[in-house]
Each structure stands twice: as structure tokens, then as C-alpha cells.
Amino acid sequence: MPYKLVALDVDGTLLNDDHVMTEQNMQTVMEAARQGIEIVLCTGRGPQNTIPFLEKMGLGGYVISHNGAATVEVETGNIVHQFAMDHMALTPFMEYCREKGVHFDINTAFGMYVDSVDALAGPIRYMYEKFLMLPSNLPAWEELEGPVVKFTAFGESHDLDEVFREWSQWTPVYNMLRSGEFFIDLMHEEASKGNALKQLAARRGYKPEEILAIGNYYNDITMLTFAGLGIAMDNSPVEVKAAANEITLSNNEDGVHAALMKYCLK
Structure with a gap:
């Protein structure tokens, strides 16, 4: 299945334990984007400290922030959707x-x-x-x-x-x-990475089977199970691994690079 969108968690997934995006991960994500795959960062962070990672790679598009509570367009800063709490x-x-x-x-x-x-x-x-x-x-x-x-x-x-x-x-x-x-x-009771990714996929015209998601923690489970292929990092808790379809290397071993090389890159 050719994947059209890759949803990436940030901390514990794209970043290593020093909170650094390694050169290998960065170059592989950029190559996936060059081959036409849309990259969406899905994180518990806010947009302000998430968007710079995409900008560093020269990428635009969208970030799903606050664990799915707010989806933001990178280039404009417009809020595409948010789940407002009481x-x-x-x-x-x-x-x-x-x-x-x-x-x-x-x-x-x-x-x-x-x-x-x-x-x-x-x-x-x-x-x-x-x-x-x-x-x-x-x-x-x-x-x-x-x-x-x-x-x-x-x-x-x-x-x-x-x-x-x-x-x-x-x-x-x-x-x-x-x-x-x-x-x-x-x-909000309906806010989750999975629900936000579902809404963004509908907006962008992608089917779940055209989406690959990679994450490492409990807040990633909903997006791993929504995506056609959900990949857990090796540093994930056992419950997260059980919810995923596949397991890649840890965040300290460039697991994002390994997963993209295996499933996305030509």
C-alpha cells in the first residue's frame, strides 16, 4: 500500500531522549516528503514548539497539537479545528x-x-x-x-x-x-490524536489505509489504531506495542528512519 500521509509523534518518537531530531531521522522524513508523502506531526506539545521542527526541514502542512485538541496550519498559523473544553x-x-x-x-x-x-x-x-x-x-x-x-x-x-x-x-x-x-x-471528551487525524484525513481526502502513524506512548494509541499501519517505537510501553501493527527501533536508534525506509521510501 502506498502511504500518502505519515503522522509522527514528536517526543519519544521523532526526537531521541536528548530531545534532538537526529540528522538521519530528519533526512529520511525530508526524503519521504520529496517523494510526495504528506508529513503531519501529532504531539502533546503546542503549535509554537512543534512547528519549528517542520520549518527546520523546509516542510509546511499541518500539526496536530495538544494531543489532538488543536490542529493548526503551519504556513498561516490558522486553527483548522479545536476541541474547546468547559x-x-x-x-x-x-x-x-x-x-x-x-x-x-x-x-x-x-x-x-x-x-x-x-x-x-x-x-x-x-x-x-x-x-x-x-x-x-x-x-x-x-x-x-x-x-x-x-x-x-x-x-x-x-x-x-x-x-x-x-x-x-x-x-x-x-x-x-x-x-x-x-x-x-x-x-474535551472527544479530543484525541486519533479523532484529530481522522478529521484531517477527511479534509485532505485520505483513507485510513493510506495513512501510516508512528508513536510511543498511551496518547498515541488512538492514532495508531486509526491509521492503516500503526507503528510503535521499541521504547513504547507494552500496551502501546500491543495496539500497533508493527514495532520499529527505539527513538535512540532512529526508529522513525527505519520505519520510513521499510514502509514508505522507494
Whole structure:
């Protein structure tokens, strides 16, 4: 099957553990694009710290950001689609985090907000610097530019395990998922990488069997199962590997390069 669209997760997939896109991965993705394959980055990141990876490769098109909550056109910055959350229902989650000392941020399509930027320090500040995104102070709800699309809690893995366990016992309001070892995301109940990819595929005129998707974590499962061929990285949890059709090398072994060479490039 000749694939017409390749959906790539970013952290843990396209990037290695040093958060670097290697030259080999970059050149192979660029070659796939030269051969007519549309490249779409699908990530938990926002557009601002995702689009530069495509620009570095000289590519345009679209990014599916915030784990599917907002799809953005690269060249124009236009929001093609977004799943707006009921931000008022976030109040108990915010109160829980403040009481328990769990850091959180609130995201619109292009904005990221925390209680106090001046209070950011240590691992929390390093996390934002590592992901190339410094937040702003959270204003009043009515002053936000655009709807809220994602709420993210950040902390040590064992602490978030407990948070996830407790929130799972609450009445479901949002789509809650682990988007990384140190993150829990809350989004609109219909927001996911798979749903966003489905909408973009319909917009672009692609059938699921014409799509190849590569990812490494729980937030990638919906896009791996939507695509005609879903490929999990070798560094994926066992549940992600089980949801995929194939497994490639790890993100530290240029697994994206290996997968594209095997399934896409002539």
C-alpha cells in the first residue's frame, strides 16, 4: 500500500531522549516528503514548539497539537479545528493540584498559563525550558485569547500515578490520559490524536489505509489504531506495542528512519 500521509509523534518518537531530531531521522522524513508523502506531526506539545521542527526541514502542512485538541496550519498559523473544553469544570482539578502541591498549566491553542511564572523553579522550570515553551501568568478566564483546550498536571511519575488513580474515581468530565511519564492531560471528551487525524484525513481526502502513524506512548494509541499501519517505537510501553501493527527501533536508534525506509521510501 502506498502511504500518502505519515503522522509522527514528536517526543519519544521523532526526537531521541536528548530531545534532538537526529540528522538521519530528519533526512529520511525530508526524503519521504520529496517523494510526495504528506508529513503531519501529532504531539502533546503546542503549535509554537512543534512547528519549528517542520520549518527546520523546509516542510509546511499541518500539526496536530495538544494531543489532538488543536490542529493548526503551519504556513498561516490558522486553527483548522479545536476541541474547546468547559473550563469552568476545571475548578476542582485546580483546587486539588493547589492543595496537593501538584504543578499544572492551562493551554489554549497558542497560549500556556500557570498560577505564577515567578514561582517556577528547579525541575518545573527546566521542563518548560526543555520543551522550548515558557508560560505566562494565568489571567481571568474572560481574558484568555481563545478557548481552553488542555489542562496538564506535571510531577514525579509515582506522584502522578496516585493523582491519576484518584481522578479516575471522579465522575468523568474530560478525556484524561497519561501523555508521558511525568504528565497527565485533561481535554474535551472527544479530543484525541486519533479523532484529530481522522478529521484531517477527511479534509485532505485520505483513507485510513493510506495513512501510516508512528508513536510511543498511551496518547498515541488512538492514532495508531486509526491509521492503516500503526507503528510503535521499541521504547513504547507494552500496551502501546500491543495496539500497533508493527514495532520499529527505539527513538535512540532512529526508529522513525527505519520505519520510513521499510514502509514508505522507494
